[in-house]
Amino acid sequence: MSKTGQDIISKMMEEDKFSQWMGIDILESEPGYVKLSMTIRDEMVNGFGICHGGITFSLADSALAFASNSRGSVSVALENNINYTKKVEVGDTLIAETEEIQNGRTIGVYKIRITNQNEDLIADFRGTVYRTDRHKT
Amino acid sequence: MSKTGQDIISKMMEEDKFSQWMGIDILESEPGYVKLSMTIRDEMVNGFGICHGGITFSLADSALAFASNSRGSVSVALENNINYTKKVEVGDTLIAETEEIQNGRTIGVYKIRITNQNEDLIADFRGTVYRTDRHKT
Amino acid sequence: MSKTGQDIISKMMEEDKFSQWMGIDILESEPGYVKLSMTIRDEMVNGFGICHGGITFSLADSALAFASNSRGSVSVALENNINYTKKVEVGDTLIAETEEIQNGRTIGVYKIRITNQNEDLIADFRGTVYRTDRHKT
Amino acid sequence: MSKTGQDIISKMMEEDKFSQWMGIDILESEPGYVKLSMTIRDEMVNGFGICHGGITFSLADSALAFASNSRGSVSVALENNINYTKKVEVGDTLIAETEEIQNGRTIGVYKIRITNQNEDLIADFRGTVYRTDRHKT
Numbered sequence: 147m148s149k150t151g152q153d154i155i156s157k158m159m160e161e162d163k164f165s166q167w168m169g170i171d172i173l174e175s176e177p178g179y180v181k182l183s184m185t186i187r188d189e190m191v192n193g194f195g196i197c198h199g200g201i202t203f204s205l206a207d208s209a210l211a212f213a214s215n216s217r218g219s220v221s222v223a224l225e226n227n228i229n230y231t232k233k234v235e236v237g238d239t240l241i242a243e244t245e246e247i248q249n250g251r252t253i254g255v256y257k258i259r260i261t262n263q264n265e266d267l268i269a270d271f272r273g274t275v276y277r278t279d280r281h282k283t
Numbered sequence: 284m285s286k287t288g289q290d291i292i293s294k295m296m297e298e299d300k301f302s303q304w305m306g307i308d309i310l311e312s313e314p315g316y317v318k319l320s321m322t323i324r325d326e327m328v329n330g331f332g333i334c335h336g337g338i339t340f341s342l343a344d345s346a347l348a349f350a351s352n353s354r355g356s357v358s359v360a361l362e363n364n365i366n367y368t369k370k371v372e373v374g375d376t377l378i379a380e381t382e383e384i385q386n387g388r389t390i391g392v393y394k395i396r397i398t399n400q401n402e403d404l405i406a407d408f409r410g411t412v413y414r415t416d417r418h419k420t
Numbered sequence: 421m422s423k424t425g426q427d428i429i430s431k432m433m434e435e436d437k438f439s440q441w442m443g444i445d446i447l448e449s450e451p452g453y454v455k456l457s458m459t460i461r462d463e464m465v466n467g468f469g470i471c472h473g474g475i476t477f478s479l480a481d482s483a484l485a486f487a488s489n490s491r492g493s494v495s496v497a498l499e500n501n502i503n504y505t506k507k508v509e510v511g512d513t514l515i516a517e518t519e520e521i522q523n524g525r526t527i528g529v530y531k532i533r534i535t536n537q538n539e540d541l542i543a544d545f546r547g548t549v550y551r552t553d554r555h556k557t
Numbered sequence: 558m559s560k561t562g563q564d565i566i567s568k569m570m571e572e573d574k575f576s577q578w579m580g581i582d583i584l585e586s587e588p589g590y591v592k593l594s595m596t597i598r599d600e601m602v603n604g605f606g607i608c609h610g611g612i613t614f615s616l617a618d619s620a621l622a623f624a625s626n627s628r629g630s631v632s633v634a635l636e637n638n639i640n641y642t643k644k645v646e647v648g649d650t651l652i653a654e655t656e657e658i659q660n661g662r663t664i665g666v667y668k669i670r671i672t673n674q675n676e677d678l679i680a681d682f683r684g685t686v687y688r689t690d691r692h693k694t
């Protein structure tokens with residue numbers, strides 16, 4: 147029996163130790179879509195007292211993985227790009243929301259907006275995934 | 284007295300808690316250049332038993348921050364992009380090496396190759412930074 | 421007297437020989453925004469009978485130039501990225517519409533959606549520009 | 558009988574009207590590789606008297622198409638990104654040279670450096686292609 151998108155995302159989150167370390171919460175999910183949140187902790191800052199860009203990117207990357215894999219096939223990221231539009235500091239709560247702009251048999255493309263608790267745009271991300279023949283079990 | 288590139292990079296590493304969490308080592312550095320390594324730990328894998336893309340990206344992002352800031356001005360990332368060319372597993376040791384392709388007064392552009400212990404290309408990254416008026420102290 | 425966004429865009433179009441060659445029409449414009457159209461001609465196709473990717477990109481790039489320069493400062497592109505989501509053929513009419521996601525003093529970031537006459541998404545583009553001290557006259 | 562990479566590239570160039578309009582010359586080619594040149598004409602400049610970014614991009618895009626298709630399968634571009642590092646003016650001669658960083662069964666990734674007649678780096682490009690089941694005939 148094939149899994150629903152929500153089952154797939156829940157199971158991915160359970161097995162994803164780095165998303166757990168980041169403290170990611172799944173706010174909403176449906177096939178091809180996910181909305182995530184996380185709060186920036188002291189251990190995520192770089193030498194300027196601001197959040198390491200890799201953390202913001204990793205939140206988007208988890209959203210990409212959850213949204214694309216929720217379509218049923220195991221999907222792997224090919225290319226990702228991100229613009230940073232505002233700095234992130236300790237204590238900020240980030241929200242990542244996906245938009246599926248291509249849902250092909252072998253290729254998927256997703257845009258992800260990251261905003262903070264004031265609804266300011268923090269980063270804009272786009273990712274391309276390859277859908278393999280394997281299915282999530 | 285202005286700091287040398289190496290001093291700047293050492294000080295950034297001391298203050299960068301996320302790069303410390305990743306276990307990044309600075310193998311080589313000079314103004315506008317850095318070579319880093321890290322080893323993938325169990326807590327960095329995602330639901331497929333392979334390394335979360337955000338970890339590979341974050342290594343490149345730390346390399347970008349170190350190389351660009353070592354030029355003396357505080358630099359902030361504008362846009363980053365990455366292609367993933369091979370999967371990364373627990374125990375792999377990654378090397379990130381930068382190439383400065385633009386060193387302007389206000390804009391810097393860096394390419395970063397990430398390879399594993401077998402010298403396979405893992406990921407290819409390019410980042411654009413904006414150099415502020417502030418200097419590293 | 422400073423020019424309005426529309427004046428700047430009209431003047432840019434008059435002087436832009438390649439946008440003229442492409443047959444670009446300005447459908448709408450205001451400061452920081454533009455909507456353009458063009459129709460694919462026989463001389464724009466590549467060896468597969470489909471439109472050269474460079475044409476689709478160039479339409480987005482003209483939209484980026486018009487929207488960013490309409491803010492008053494001479495802006496130059498730093499980085500552009502594009503995903504192609506559907507093929508384009510001779511006779512198709514493309515629409516490019518911009519969204520300004522950052523309008524800083526020195527940096528601007530714009531997203532551009534390209535659709536065809538059936539409102540299918542053809543390509544998704546994001547561009548980063550640097551605003552110089554020079555003003556459009 | 559399958560075609561060689563050079564035969565494929567020559568045939569593509571013959572059928573590619575936009576690459577012909579640009580005045581592209583094939584300097585070197587082998588499977589997975591191509592080196593192209595073109596000279597900037599008056600009709601390629603934008604409103605600043607400098608070359609339209611779409612022209613520089615289109616040269617890289619032709620190089621991507623030629624290099625990737627020379628592997629034998631019909632390849633289509635998924636994502637392309639470019640950094641512009643120096644302005645291009647009328648009369649400049651540009652050289653585009655490819656580097657194949659991934660040559661998979663279904664995915665190919667190519668980096669392209671564009672330089673001018675003084676060997677200055679003009680732009681740095683990376684493109685991801687999907688290889689279809691169809692073969693060049």
